[in-house]
């Protein structure tokens with residue numbers, strides 16, 4: 001496996017980091033990432049001072065979490081590799097950076113790394129593998145086969161930045177004290193209590209049969225899952241938990257959340273590989289306050 005020499009030691013970079021917290025941002029490129037919708041989403045988040053606890057049970061790249069930078073938070077997702085990666089970035093960011101510095105953007109190396117069983121790697125190397133594949137694969141997609149093996153081909157980039165010490169250290173600082181949990185959304189939501197705020201960004205209801213990118217995990221996310229999620233939101237509302245949910249603005253999603261506040265916003269979406277399907281699409285925000 002080709003090994004890239006560290007140009008500068010991690011410790012010299014560490015010494016340069018300012019004491020105050022750098023502004024953190026998502027360190028992954030995630031399908032459905034919410035960076036472009038942030039301003040709209042932030043309008044519905046309670047002020048930081050009044051926010052008892054923040055929950056994000058479909059965390060993905062965590063765009064809203066990093067923008068809000070809540071004092072107390074629980075982040076979860078049912079993608080085990082993603083959750084492991086967040087935990088390592090929080091607890092051992094320098095170990096992850098050291099492991100990332102050994103990677104190179106090169107097809108044979110990519111294929112070797114992709115073929116590794118993550119469960120046989122040391123924790124920091126496993127997280128670094130996840131970040132490396134995420135930043136160098138086609139479109140930042142995370143797709144696994146039936147056996148749960150990542151199977152996305154390498155993408156074309158000029159100089160993909162998978163080893164980015166200041167960004168990863170800032171993310172690590174934002175994650176300090178945050179609970180990171182591997183769980184399906186229903187198990188995660190049981191923990192939200194009155195006064196908490198939950199942001200829900202599930203895999204979207206497909207706007208057409210060909211636009212389904214709902215297979216974020218080996219299981220996919222079905223219409224039945226959407227219905228269970230709507231029931232979970234009704235339960236949150238009854239318990240006095242404030243929530244904000246985003247989804248595609250399809251008729252059946254509007255109908256599912258009838259009785260809650262709804263607002264349509266327009267956001268650029270780039271996941272469809274057919275150029276004509278790219279562009280601004282209507283998204284639905286659902287909330288209870």
Ligand SMILES: C[S@@+](CC[C@H](N)C(=O)[O-])C[C@H]1O[C@@H](n2cnc3c(N)ncnc32)[C@H](O)[C@@H]1O
Pocket residue numbers: 030031032033034035057058059060061062063064076077078079183184185186201202203204216217220221225
């Ligand atoms: C649309 S993405 C979230 C994007 C995120 N808001 C961002 O800014 O990057 C949906 C996430 O839901 C996760 N997911 C899919 N099914 C799930 C389930 N049943 N329970 C919990 N998480 C699930 C996927 O692994 C994926 O990370």
